[in-house]
Amino acid sequence: MSDDLILYHHPFSRAATVLWMLEELGRPYELRYVDLQAGEQRKPEFLALNPMGKLPVLTDGDTVVTETAAIGLYLADRYALGRLAPQLDDPARATYLRWSLYAPSVIEPGAMAKASGWEFRPQQAGWGDFETMMDAIERAIGAGPWVLGEQFSMADVIFGGTVSYLLRFKLLDPRPVLTEYAERLTSRPAAQAATAKNEAIMNERGLSR
Template identity: 45%
Template sequence: MSQDRVTLYHSPNTRSSSALLLLEELGAPYDLHVLDMKAGENRAPAYLAVNPMGKVPAIRHGDALVTEQAAVFLYLADLFPQAGLAPAIDDPLRGPYLRWMVYYGSAFEPAVVDKARGGEPAPQAMSPYGSYEAVMDLVNAQLRRGPYLLGERFTAADVLWGAALAWTTMFKLVPETPEITAYVGRHMQRPAVARVREKDAALQAGQAA
């Protein structure tokens, strides 16, 4: 196995689809370990040894095992610097890049899930995100600067957020503001997005057969 070859633990049309998209955008060499989540393969002992949460994505690279979506993205984008999708440590954009990578999982996703469930958010002092409205205001304000999260530069953060906003607007979990609609439109036009959709459709058809 090549030192740089990555194994992605993947289930089609799930959170791991965005990790697959990142691998495609990076032009990285990878293998897929496909899990049928409807059949419960993600809860089997073999996969729980990889990620005890039974969640995807996870990646294996040599002796390194990485779980958690933001960690997977940060690891992969730094592993393949030639793709230019991660600002270097001495780049002024590195801080904002890390901020938006982490903000997705620490604030945006919890806010969207709480909103979708219709429950009362936690008190401000206990909430990891404050309020759903504050989260959406911040996201829209950042996208207004466009065309990407960091301005003119497309990064791995846009792979993560483009996929997330495409999914959440499709299911009406996030308002289709002009900023988000335009951003998702740019995301959907990327050739890698079409390739991943085709791969996932084929994988899902194979699982249903």
């Protein structure tokens, strides 16, 4: 298998988080800009990679990975096992997987349900009710500084990146534990490098929010 990592990217997509993952990884990679406004994500060559027509998409040689959490878990296991991901026999791996997958399966739909005023029975929804979800997020961070205590991991990019994004758009309650955690995340050199690259692409392409 080739070790050529290629991220199909647009700075206004979840690929921006994967760019942060790649910076944490510390391996060479290539960015391929996907012009969402021009509909490049709906072209046959892109749909062959991801039939959903969405970013992010990562290729590693002949391997194709989509979905932000899956990409993060894949990269950490393949290229940073023991550093960004606990070893397979490390009990901390359970916590690592738990909160990595909590982000897309609970936090994202839970925040959307609250913002959109969805009516549902919390006991029948995978994300439960909003306040219980907020309490769980706060408990996951705990005393910190990271989800695994003193060890920063890819779970912090997946889980923490989701928390930071939703806080920025006021879709989560700005509890002190969460805002302080988000500040620690944004102060990481890899996060700052990814932000700089995303902003450079925005300027180069004339993109504005």
